[in-house]
Amino acid sequence: MSVLSVRNLKVTIPTHGEPLEAVRGVDIEVGAGETLGIVGESGCGKSVTSMAIMRLLPGRISVAADEMRLGDTDLLAMSERQMADIRGDRMAMIFQEPMTALNPVLTIGRQMSETWARHRRGSKREALEAAVDLLDRVGIPHPRERLGVYPHQLSGGLRQRVMIAMALLCDPQLIIADEPTTALDVTVQAQILDLLASLQQERGLAMIFISHDIGVVARIAGRVQVMYGGRTVDGGPVGELLGHPKHPYTRALLSSVPRRGMRWGRDTLGAIRWTEDAPEASS
Amino acid sequence: MSEKVMSDIVMELRDVRRTYRIGGGMFGKPRDLHALDGVSLQLRRGEVLALVGESGSGKSTLSRILLGLEAPSSGEVFLDGAPVASIRRRAFAARVQPVFQDPYSSLNPRKTVRQIIEAPLVIAGGVAASERLRRVRELLDILRMPERMLEAYPSQMSGGQRQRVAIARALISRPEIVVCDEPTSALDVSVQAEVLNLLMELRAEFGLTYLFISHDLAVVEYIADRVAVMQSGRLVEVADAEALFAAPQHDYTRRLLASALTVPAASPDT
Numbered sequence: 335m336s337v338l339s340v341r342n343l344k345v346t347i348p349t350h351g352e353p354l355e356a357v358r359g360v361d362i363e364v365g366a367g368e369t370l371g372i373v374g375e376s377g378c379g380k381s382v383t384s385m386a387i388m389r390l391l392p393g394r395i396s397v398a399a400d401e402m403r404l405g406d407t408d409l410l411a412m413s414e415r416q417m418a419d420i421r422g423d424r425m426a427m428i429f430q431e432p433m434t435a436l437n438p439v440l441t442i443g444r445q446m447s448e449t450w451a452r453h454r455r456g457s458k459r460e461a462l463e464a465a466v467d468l469l470d471r472v473g474i475p476h477p478r479e480r481l482g483v484y485p486h487q488l489s490g491g492l493r494q495r496v497m498i499a500m501a502l503l504c505d506p507q508l509i510i511a512d513e514p515t516t517a518l519d520v521t522v523q524a525q526i527l528d529l530l531a532s533l534q535q536e537r538g539l540a541m542i543f544i545s546h547d548i549g550v551v552a553r554i555a556g557r558v559q560v561m562y563g564g565r566t567v568d569g570g571p572v573g574e575l576l577g578h579p580k581h582p583y584t585r586a587l588l589s590s591v592p593r594r595g596m597r598w599g600r601d602t603l604g605a606i607r608w609t610e611d612a613p614e615a616s617s
Numbered sequence: 618m619s620e621k622v623m624s625d626i627v628m629e630l631r632d633v634r635r636t637y638r639i640g641g642g643m644f645g646k647p648r649d650l651h652a653l654d655g656v657s658l659q660l661r662r663g664e665v666l667a668l669v670g671e672s673g674s675g676k677s678t679l680s681r682i683l684l685g686l687e688a689p690s691s692g693e694v695f696l697d698g699a700p701v702a703s704i705r706r707r708a709f710a711a712r713v714q715p716v717f718q719d720p721y722s723s724l725n726p727r728k729t730v731r732q733i734i735e736a737p738l739v740i741a742g743g744v745a746a747s748e749r750l751r752r753v754r755e756l757l758d759i760l761r762m763p764e765r766m767l768e769a770y771p772s773q774m775s776g777g778q779r780q781r782v783a784i785a786r787a788l789i790s791r792p793e794i795v796v797c798d799e800p801t802s803a804l805d806v807s808v809q810a811e812v813l814n815l816l817m818e819l820r821a822e823f824g825l826t827y828l829f830i831s832h833d834l835a836v837v838e839y840i841a842d843r844v845a846v847m848q849s850g851r852l853v854e855v856a857d858a859e860a861l862f863a864a865p866q867h868d869y870t871r872r873l874l875a876s877a878l879t880v881p882a883a884s885p886d887t
Contacts, residue, residue, distance in 0.1 A: 375805040376776070490672070519671035520832060524876040546805065549835075549878040576880060590810040592839040594862070594879050598817050601839075603810035 337507050337540035338364045338387070338425075341401035345379070345386050345564075348394055356382045358564040364508070364540040369531075371555025371572065372544045375587075379564040380544050384510045387542075388427055389417045405507060423453040426501035430513040432493035436485040442469075442496055443481030446503060453504045468499040472529060491522035495529070502533065509534070512544045527554050548591060552576055560584050624698060627793055627826050628660040628683065628713075633692035635678050652678040653689070654850035660794065665820065665827045667837040667858070669873065670847030676830050679847070680796050683828060685709050697793075711741050714787035718799035720779030724771040730757075730782050731767045737790045756785040759822070760815065777808035784815065788823060798830045813840060834877040838862050846870045 345357035357379040364370045372380045386397045389409070402409040404425060412420065421427075429435040437445055443462060450461035462481060469477035472495040485493055494514060501509055511530065515523040531554055534541050545551050551558055551572070558575050560568040560583065568581035579585045589604030596603075635653040640646065652675050660666055660683075670676050681687040682694060685701060694701040701709060714737070717723040724733055734756060735749040744752075757764060760781045771779055780800065787795050797816070801809040817840060819825060831837050837844060841858040846867065854867040865871045 375807065520834070520878075521671065521872060521876040524878065527878075547878070548806075548880050552880060553878050587806065588880060590807045591880050592810075592813075592833075592835040594835055594838060594877075596835070596839050597859075598813070598840045603814065603839075 335365070335405075336363050336403075337366050337405060338362060338542070339401060339403045340387065340399060343383060343386060343397070343399040343402070345382050345391070346396045346398075348396075356564055357386065360559075360561070360564075360566050362387075362542070362559070364542060366507070366540055367535065367538045368557070369534060369541040369543055369555045371551035371558040372542060372561060373546065373548055373551050373558060373587075374561035375546060378561040380561050381512055383561070384427070384512055384542065384544055388421060388425065388510065389414075390421075390427075419453070422449055422506075423504045424506050425508040425510070426504070426506045428494075428497050428501050428509060428511040428514045430516050432490070432497040433485060435497060436493065436500075438485055441482050441484055442488075446481075446500055449500060449503050464503060465499070468502055469496070471533070472496075472499045472502075473525075474499070490518055491526065494518060494522075494526055498526075498529065498533070502537070505537070506539070508540045508542070510542045510544070513546070514543075515550060516545070516547070523550070530554065548576070548588065560587070625661055626659045626695075627662040627697060629695040630656055630658045630679075630682070630689075631693045631695070632657055633679075633682060633689040633694065635675075635682065635687065636690045651850045653682070655692070656850070656852055658845060658852060658855065660826055660828060661843075662793075662826055663820070663824060664842040665817075665829055665840050667829045667831060667841035667844045668847060669831060669834065669837055669844060671832070671873075673849075674847040675850040676847055677798065678850075680715075680798050680828065680830055683794070683796050684713055684715050707741050711737065711790040712792050713794045713796065714790060714792040716780070716783050716787050716795060716797045716800045719803045720771075720776055720783050721803070723783055724779055726771050729768050729770060730774075733771070733782055734785045734789055737786060741790060752789055753785070756788060759819070760785055775808075776804050777811060780804060780808075780812055781815070784812075784819070788819065788825075791823070792825070794826045794828065796828045796830075799832065800829075801836065802832070809836070816840070834862075834874060835879045846873065 340362040343357055343360045347354040347356050360383055362370065374380045385391045387402065391397060399410060404420065443465060446465035447458055447461035450456060450464060465481060466477045469480055474480055474492060474495050488496065515526050518526060527550065533539065543551060543555055555572050558569060558572050559566045560581065562583050568575065568579065568584040575584065576588065579588055586604050592603060633653055633656045634651065637650045637652055638647050639650050640648055656679060668676050668679065678687065682689055696704060696709065696712065731753055734753045738744045738749050754764065757766060762778065762781055801812050804812060813836065820827065829841060838858060844856060844858050844861045845852050846854040846869065848869045854861065854865065854870045861870065865874055
């Protein structure tokens with residue numbers, strides 16, 4: 335059974351002129367233990383899609399769908415308060431820049447125990463024990479001592495590990511990771527991807543992994559959806575999609591990325607010709 | 618450049634060190650951070666020399682020293698055989714120009730495209746307004762940007778267009794060297810392809826030498842003639858690009874190459 339099931343998601347952003355249809359009918363299905371990659375360029379609607387699922391978009395933006403279920407919970411029927419209970423508990427998000435997603439004036443321990451208290455209402459000691467366990471699990475050395483540090487005292491890689499630990503704290507069914515390794519160095523990126531993959535396996539998490547980087551998605555996702563202009567234009571198992579891209583846009587996207595072994599003058603990078611107005615929404 | 622013979626080496630660093638004093642604050646003991654720890658490097662005329670390494674390896678300090686934005690704590694920098702310290706600031710700036718990573722923050726939002734591109738000439742002085750405009754127009758044409766862009770503001774442009782404006786600004790003073798610091802990292806992949814092609818075409822057209830800083834090893838392999846690998850303020854390996862990617866010598870280079878995630882080549886099963 336699917337952990338997350340979304341049918342015909344539409345997101346419309348009001349502007350001074352014509353409303354902008356940032357997402358125009360997207361379906362998403364992720365099962366336990368599965369990683370779905372969503373790739374696409376700026377403005378394709380990939381981040382807006384994830385924000386809509388988490389219900390993190392500002393109220394003036396309209397979100398509609400035929401169906402949006404987390405397990406057997408109908409997310410469309412949830413009030414704001416109920417959604418606040420679900421976020422961070424049953425589904426959690428990992429963002430690109432942990433420096434902006436973490437609170438700079440609270441210690442790591444305080445942030446983690448507040449999240450725990452919000453959803454689990456346990457004692458502070460239990461919360462801190464859970465935090466130490468997870469910090470240890472995500473590979474942070476000396477986790478107990480790290481509870482007292484502030485985000486700026488950690489390197490980018492460690493901060494991203496803290497974010498992952500916080501996302502996992504309440505043992506969610508679904509994790510949405512939006513460009514979680516884009517701000518990291520390549521060696522750190524590889525470590526974080528391996529960590530996410532192994533956590534996902536051991537906990538049977540459903541994961542949506544959003545990235546502009548096809549190489550990264552190829553490494554972590556089993557199935558991929560390619561988005562363009564607010565729609566899913568292509569999709570399938572990762573090997574098939576990359577090996578035999580069917581849709582012209584996927585082919586163009588793949589051919590525009592330099593691959594190992596390619597040299598300028600001998601190999602040509604493909605260009606993408608815009609066939610349709612891509613929305614200018616930030617993603 | 619009177620009697621000077623144009624040599625193969627356009628710029629050279631000899632045993633350059635740059636040290637920052639950090640910490641200290643109220644209680645801490647200040648200590649020295651060796652951002653560059655004895656770097657010697659030659660930039661050959663007309664080449665694309667890529668500089669790779671992770672955050673904190675000293676890449677940006679090295680590029681700031683090449684651009685003359687910072688002086689080395691010790692060691693020497695030469696431009697066409699002359700010590701950089703002996704070259705007047707404005708003359709130096711006209712010969713070595715930067716293209717930065719983020720076209721959203723590196724362009725003044727309150728200036729028009731024309732004003733942004735001609736700024737290096739205005740600062741250098743001695744070029745009449747009509748000649749400046751002629752050169753701006755010529756560059757827009759080369760960069761395949763419509764003339765109506767002249768009076769546009771950066772906020773009205775896409776990322777790719779902005780990066781072209783940044784490239785035009787770098788080229789207007791007809792520099793010998795362009796230091797590109799992650800010039801395509803903030804761009805979409807399709808736009809990246811376009812900017813890379815453009816940079817390579819311009820190299821031939823203007824006889825440019827590039828120092829190209831990037832974390833993307835596939836991009837580096839695609840365009841670089843030589844690659845310099847930095848770790849903790851030192852160059853651990855400098856080699857021809859094809860040799861380096863085929864047989865990396867240093868352990869750290871091997872580790873970097875192993876971590877790089879690129880699109881697997883098209884194949885039936887992955």
